[in-house]
């Protein structure tokens with residue numbers, strides 16, 4: 001049966017001691033989507049993923065994984081890159097990938113065949129017979145990631161998969177994630193780097209302070225902040241400020257910046273043109289996901305920072 005939702009969670013709660021680290025998170029990850037769980041350090045992303053996978057039990061709430069109410073029953077259909085990286089240092093790269101696949105039910109011979117192709121795809125074809133301890137940290141991380149997808153799981157869960165990778169390997173990983181989605185898999189990954197989420201996510205949730213603060217598409221997240229207008233008059237002259245919106249501020253280049261009014265920019269421009277100021281330049285700047293994230297988590301960042309410090 002193909003579930004509409006690869007993952008669902010309702011009111012997930014986890015306490016460590018007295019402190020609720022996850023305080024009632026709801027999630028619905030559509031099958032076949034790339035879904036990002038975004039949040040600052042200490043927000044509760046890893047704890048949430050671990051509860052979804054059945055690695056730890058929630059103190060309250062319900063979740064389903066590929067339609068299973070007991071997540072472990074779906075484990076052969078899931079691939080997982082945990083936050084803690086680690087492979088047997090004496091194992092060779094191809095063997096390590098095949099071994100991780102075998103843990104999820106893939107025959108070793110098939111795992112080795114697929115491992116060779118996968119390693120080639122990420123530019124590690126030369127390292128198939130290299131021992132893990134001889135690989136760089138980033139290369140070993142890619143090997144571990146291939147081990148999470150070699151059995152072609154329906155759901156791939158990646159905890160901060162981009163951290164520790166150089167820009168070239170980050171691009172390879174992005175391509176790999178898109179390739180897996182195109183194969184039909186669902187990808188759920190956590191990150192606090194907005195650029196990857198902005199490029200990859202079909203949908204995303206932002207959690208901070210153990211609570212979900214936003215759920216939707218990247219565009220919907222960006223639309224939580226108004227767009228800004230940069231207007232450069234052709235003929236700046238005294239009195240122009242009176243024709244501009246109240247929040248307009250002058251810029252060093254002779255232009256003005258203001259919030260895009262609900263009615264659009266035209267009602268602002270028409271009087272400026274009529275008064276002879278003209279238009280030498282006009283840009284409507286949409287907020288980035290980074291800016292939306294900072295605003296959405298802003299109120300809760302202090303709490304999350306102190307939580308992160310507690311752990312260190």
Ligand SMILES: Nc1ncnc2c1ncn2[C@@H]1O[C@H](COP(=O)(O)OP(=O)(O)OP(=O)(O)O)[C@@H](O)[C@H]1O
Nearest residue numbers: 016021040041042043044045046047048307308311
């Ligand atoms: N086993 C544990 N015992 C006690 N506290 C824990 C445990 N695991 C996590 N925490 C605390 O729970 C909070 C959330 O941690 P978690 O790792 O889920 O956050 P995160 O969003 O993944 O953070 P990061 O981006 O820094 O990895 C942190 O304050 C952390 O110290």
